[in-house]
Amino acid sequence: KAGVTQTPRYLIKTxxxxxxxxxxxxxxxxxxxxxxxxxxQGLQFLFExxxxxxxxxxxxxxxxxxxxxxxSRSEMNVSTLELGDSALYxxxxxxxxxxxxxxxxxxxxxxxx
Amino acid sequence: xxxxxxxxxxxSVQEAETVTLSCxxxxxxxxxxxxWYKQPPSRQMILVIRQEAYKQQNATENRFSVNxxxxxxxxxxxxxxxxxxxxxMYFCAFRGGSGANSKLTFGKGITLSVRP
Numbered sequence: 001k002a003g004v005t006q007t008p009r010y011l012i013k014t015x016x017x018x019x020x021x022x023x024x025x026x027x028x029x030x031x032x033x034x035x036x037x038x039x040x041q042g043l044q045f046l047f048e049x050x051x052x053x054x055x056x057x058x059x060x061x062x063x064x065x066x067x068x069x070x071x072s073r074s075e076m077n078v079s080t081l082e083l084g085d086s087a088l089y090x091x092x093x094x095x096x097x098x099x100x101x102x103x104x105x106x107x108x109x110x111x112x113x
Numbered sequence: 114x115x116x117x118x119x120x121x122x123x124x125s126v127q128e129a130e131t132v133t134l135s136c137x138x139x140x141x142x143x144x145x146x147x148x149w150y151k152q153p154p155s156r157q158m159i160l161v162i163r164q165e166a167y168k169q170q171n172a173t174e175n176r177f178s179v180n181x182x183x184x185x186x187x188x189x190x191x192x193x194x195x196x197x198x199x200x201x202m203y204f205c206a207f208r209g210g211s212g213a214n215s216k217l218t219f220g221k222g223i224t225l226s227v228r229p
Binding site (some may be wrong): 025033035042043045048056057058090092097098099101102103105106107 | 145165215
């Protein structure tokens with residue numbers, strides 16, 4: 001099976017812009033989670049989607065949003081970008097939710113100038 | 114809320130030797146799952162090993178094994194016969210059994226360097 005894929009791999013934006021990141025889970029996986037990784041804060045949970053419904057949400061401002069489509073592909077959107085949003089955004093998929101191992105994609109490296 | 118603590122920021126080991134990475138966690142749940150993930154430099158995060166809290170037997174995957182002490186809330190990773198390819202950042206992670214606790218909570222990670 002193909003692994004989790006994320007597009008784009010690298011992105012450069014300026015403050016105030018918005019960005020959309022995409023994640024395609026492993027075939028058959030219905031749960032997709034998003035994480036932000038920074039040197040200072042480490043890995044922080046953004047949100048989890050299962051069967052097109054947000055099941056869980058981390059402690060991030062409303063500028064961060066996401067959605068999941070019927071084919072389980074997911075997108076996350078960040079509006080009004082700030083310098084502090086520069087990070088590696090990781091997507092992970094699992095067959096279901098609780099307990100299942102999450103498998104990670106390569107990430108999208110977002111740089112905000 | 115769950116917390117995961119990895120107190121050692123960096124470790125170094127000679128090739129072919131054994132190294133143990135420490136992790137402690139805090140939770141009030143009885144049903145949960147613990148993981149070690151590896152993130153090589155500029156490369157993808159991959160699963161090293163998984164442990165279900167209800168299983169008393171420690172998980173093993175080839176050269177990787179864990180010492181799971183449920184009462185002490187400790188979950189250490191032992192890497193035997195260390196190889197240069199083991200050089201990476203290692204994250205300990207906790208995943209609850211249900212609902213709002215089903216997200217992965219990560220420790221800060223430990224940078225492991227394997228010396229030739």
